[in-house]
């Protein structure tokens with residue numbers, strides 16, 4: 001197998017055998033054990049997963065005065081065999097980032113037609129889901145529900161690094177904080193710490209903080225504490241009862257328009 005472009009080719013004689021496979025942009029190549037090898041994120045990128053065997057000698061090589069049309073040709077050597085795991089990175093404008101059980105999937109269900117699974121246990125979401133948030137002027141914003149992060153995710157703990165990679169693709173981050181938990185500011189600082197440790201400019205991305213589970217009695221007090229401790233605006237919502245989601249959608253749209261304005265200015 002060599003390269004990942006064009007049609008599969010198999011030839012005997014002077015050329016090495018090789019197979020080319022087309023993959024979507026944003027594909028990550030990992031080893032069988034999950035070790036990161038490379039990612040293809042530019043048009044025309046390719047990766048040689050395994051080298052084809054050296055080509056054998058073709059018919060022409062056996063041409064002689066006695067044999068003007070030799071039927072003989074050599075098969076090439078055996079190419080490399082390798083198993084690779086291919087993973088597609090999520091591409092969305094905003095990513096929902098939070099601890100397991102914070103309500104990210106419930107929130108995506110509340111603001112889009114996506115239907116990720118919701119359950120009362122951690123790590124319900126094992127793969128990212130993307131939902132489109134629709135606006136009256138027909139604008140659509142893609143939001144990704146990303147599996148929960150835990151402390152040590154940057155060291156590949158929990159569902160770890162593969163999900164930090166999905167976050168990397170998002171222009172903005174929506175931190176979902178579970179306000180039914182005490183000391184909610186610790187959730188935010190731990191999430192930010194993981195992103196900082198992972199690097200790649202993640203902690204400098206535009207972000208918004210969402211305080212979820214406002215329908216629960218302890219949430220009001222925790223919202224006050226979160227605002228006080230972080231000095232950040234917090235959007236209170238109840239994903240379960242779909243309250244506060246309109247404000248969230250308005251805020252998301254403002255972030256989107258700001259990022260796009262900047263992009264247009266850069267291009268001019």
Ligand SMILES: Nc1nc2c(ncn2[C@@H]2O[C@H](COP(=O)(O)OP(=O)(O)OP(=O)(O)O)[C@@H](O)[C@H]2O)c(=O)[nH]1
Pocket residue numbers: 098099100101102103104105106107117118119120121122123124125126146147148149212213214215216237238239240241
């Ligand atoms: N009371 C209340 N419960 C909520 C709210 N949002 C989510 N939940 C509950 O919290 C639990 C976890 O919700 P999920 O949406 O699965 O949480 P998640 O953040 O996607 O979790 P992972 O996929 O494990 O990372 C479920 O039992 C939800 O019903 C909310 O606004 N209020």
Ligand SMILES: [Mg+2]
Pocket residue numbers: 104105106116117118124125145147148
């Ligand atoms: Mg989930």
